[in-house]
Amino acid sequence: MAARSQYEELARHLSAVGVVKRGLSRALPADCPGGSAAVLTLLAQHGEMRISRLAELLSVDMSVSSRHVAHVAERGWIERFPDPSDKRSRILRLTSSGHDVLVDLSRRSTEVFAHNLADWSDDEVGQLVTLLARLCGSFAARTPSACTPGRHTDDCRARLTGPSVPKGSEPDEKPAEGLVPATDA
Numbered sequence: 001m002a003a004r005s006q007y008e009e010l011a012r013h014l015s016a017v018g019v020v021k022r023g024l025s026r027a028l029p030a031d032c033p034g035g036s037a038a039v040l041t042l043l044a045q046h047g048e049m050r051i052s053r054l055a056e057l058l059s060v061d062m063s064v065s066s067r068h069v070a071h072v073a074e075r076g077w078i079e080r081f082p083d084p085s086d087k088r089s090r091i092l093r094l095t096s097s098g099h100d101v102l103v104d105l106s107r108r109s110t111e112v113f114a115h116n117l118a119d120w121s122d123d124e125v126g127q128l129v130t131l132l133a134r135l136c137g138s139f140a141a142r143t144p145s146a147c148t149p150g151r152h153t154d155d156c157r158a159r160l161t162g163p164s165v166p167k168g169s170e171p172d173e174k175p176a177e178g179l180v181p182a183t184d185a
Contacts, residue, residue: 023116027108031075032101035068040077040094040102048093050083077101 025034032040035058042057043049049057055065069092072078077098083089094102117125 024109024112027112028105029101029108032105033071035064036072036077037105039065039068039072039092040098040105043078043092043094043098044102048091050089050091052089054092072098 021034028034028037038058039054042054046053046057051065051069052062054069055062058065058068069078069080073080075097077095079093079095080090081093083091113125120128
């Protein structure tokens with residue numbers, strides 16, 4: 001288990017990730033802001049879906065996801081069609097134009113990372129990818145119904161760490177003084 005100071009340092013660094021996100025945002029085409037890029041990416045990863053599922057994956061309110069969907073639909077990057085099981089709902093699907101935009105977005109983000117991480121070794125980039133995926137997985141495993149920070153069940157401990165973690169060995173879950181959580185602004 002890492003020391004509290006390491007968790008505090010991690011929180012500070014993650015709060016500062018905004019500089020990376022801003023660098024990536026500057027590389028986006030003017031007609032494809034971050035929210036639109038996220039919609040296209042999620043549809044490519046997960047396939048067609050209802051807007052309610054998209055809002056859940058984006059972790060935003062339905063009104064926010066609706067604005068993003070309207071933006072990409074106006075450009076022909078997605079199509080909306082009636083859900084056969086519920087005619088009141090719409091299914092979202094990526095179009096071939098949307099796929100083309102994703103290819104461009106991928107090229108742009110790859111160039112940004114290649115430029116900014118030019119002095120990193122392949123192993124260092126690989127370690128970062130592995131650890132970020134693990135970090136996201138650890139947070140995803142702790143959904144509200146599965147686990148509550150500071151009150152872990154034996155089931156969530158087993159999923160996250162393998163063998164059971166002794167009760168009381170979790171880090172203090174209270175955020176460090178003066179730290180501001182990272183935002184998606």
